[in-house]
Amino acid sequence: MQNQISAPKQRLSLSDPKVRAWLFQIITVIAVVAMGWYLFDNTQTNLQHRGITSGFGFLENSAGFGIAQHLIPFKESDTYARVFLIGLLNTLLVTFIGVILATLLGFIVGVARLSNNWIINKLATIYVEVFRNIPPLLQILFWYFAVFLTLPGPRAAHGFFGSFFVSSRGLNMPAAITNGATLPFVISIVVAIVATVLMAKCANKRFEETGVPFHKFWAGLGLMLVIPTLCALVFGAPVHWEVPELKGFNFVGGWVLIPELLALTLALTVYTAAFIAEIVRSGIKSVSHGQTEAARSLGLRPGPTLRKVIIPQALRVIIPPLTSQYLNLAKNSSLAAGIGYPEMVSLFAGTVLNQTGQAIEVIAITMSVYLAISISISLLMNWYNKRIALIER
């Protein structure tokens, strides 16, 4: 009797919810894989049939065109693979500068929106409402065509201190050229950083033990200034400056920030900072007023109250949405194609795609790159989020 009852349980039956669950999952996996395989195989067949070259061999071919901004050396006879690398670096450059500037500006505006000063408060509100409600592409075009390109040409450039020049060709500035004294100078900076960190550790330890505060900031600043200065006095100037000069059509020598980079960075910073400001404001608001009162009653002044009590608690609320803003900034950098900044989409998914005609490979590579950049930012921010999360007991 017992055998008869237990037997159906062991047999595979569709009426068993566990079996059903497994079955449907297996079917789904097979369907997805089959669909993917069909698409891949069909594409391959079609490409072959139409005589369209496929594969990644084109990356080895010589590009044959010039690029306006490259962070690594580039000449026209270099390969498409190097063009890809240049596009990637240009995208990362904008993302990196944009994230840092947007975070700084966003925090300032966010705190300003909570200010008791009426004018500061309203200015911050106007800033946020204006810039987050205009599409980023329009802002990029505005900064580029209406601001940077309306500057005078290089022959009528605005000069500052005889070595900085602002024109429609961008910002030309002196370049630092390394010499024999550069290495000792870099070493002295490293030494200064190490000394500052050690000093801060000692000061913290003493503070925990005795409660006597120490002016870490001023002491650190002093170390950072004195050590490199001494080094420069001993070894001579660490670099010499190559000042840009107007020759023919344009400035020659020195470094240049091209207007496409300036317009793009500025537009993305201003746009993203408006969102970050709101995130910062919501984070600070989420810390109950009781915390402020408690800190005040302990005798903390407003500055330390904000730094040591409010911000650490607010960060828990701020970090996750901040991550999405960083991701948006990275992805919005692809809008640069509209103003001719040579980043991934305009350079690789634009020029290279057209010169080689290999749309599928180029688009696949470009999408993977954005995926990789976004996932890296996510992982980094998630790690930071875990680190600052409130440890609950």
Place this chain on the structure above:
Amino acid sequence: MKMLKSTLAVVAAAAALGVSSFAQAGATLDAIQKKGFIQCGVSDGLPGFSVPDKDGTIKGIDADFCRAVAAAVFGDAKKVKFSQLNAKERFTALQSGEIDILSRNTTWTSSRDASMGLVFPGFVTYYDGVGFLANSKLGVKSAKELDGATICIQAGTTTELNVSDYFRANGLKYTPITFDTSDESAKSLESGRCDVLTSDKSQLYAQRSKLASPKDYIVLPETISKEPLGPVVRRGDEEWTTIVRWVGYALLNTEEAGVTSKNVEAEAKSTKNPDVARLLGADGDYGPQLKLPKDWVVKIVAQVGNYGEIFEKNLGKTTALEIDRGQNALWNAGGIQYAPPVR
């Protein structure tokens, strides 16, 4: 917005390439006859070649070529729909089957002919070459004086490569700024971001006519490359390729024979010239051999005109562009436009 649109178009076209079935000989003509119109890819606005007028009708020599093909296939030059494409979108749109002909001032090169699944039927709509448009204030008289110049280029064109070749060959330095559309590069030239704008010479005249003060800009004398511009079709359908090629030759042959839109109907009825009789379908089966109606050339010329008429209407002395026939004159008039005979 434009960028987003064009990126989406490229992605969609790439995806479409993945799922569409492949071409067979004759399939293109069958499909066109079934849907009742020709889908023609033209530029995103280039005066003289393909540009919408104030009613939205696309005008220009490239657009008229598509109209001529429609007149040959359907006997009605209006049975054509236009897709406006930028330089980056054009080949993917043709590869994926979104358009039937690409007639978009496209340079015929060996790699485009061989490795992209496309084929140039061999008719050249316009013999062109790359040149430079400079602000006359710069005081530049020749392209050789352009060392260190900043140059505006349209992305994804052979111009990008030709400029780089020219500057390398002459040992000159330059900075390229590449834009998606010709309008953006023209705007940047006007604002002084670039010293010169470079493109096919015909386009330089067209772009100069669009600037706020065209008189302040000069086209430098050098022509630094060969740019034969012509229609493109998908590889693998010889029948369709042949039709497109011979529509082009029909335009040239009619001009050579003195057949115009004014006299074509009369000539078709009463010509004594055996060449013209064959061309206009009064004698022989040359149309049906191409899978076209007997009177295909009559329809083309009556509705669109011969090559000379199309050229004068869109690019010639009566237009804002004022371009000479130059190389584009017929072979017996000092040019290099030459068509094999219909017989």
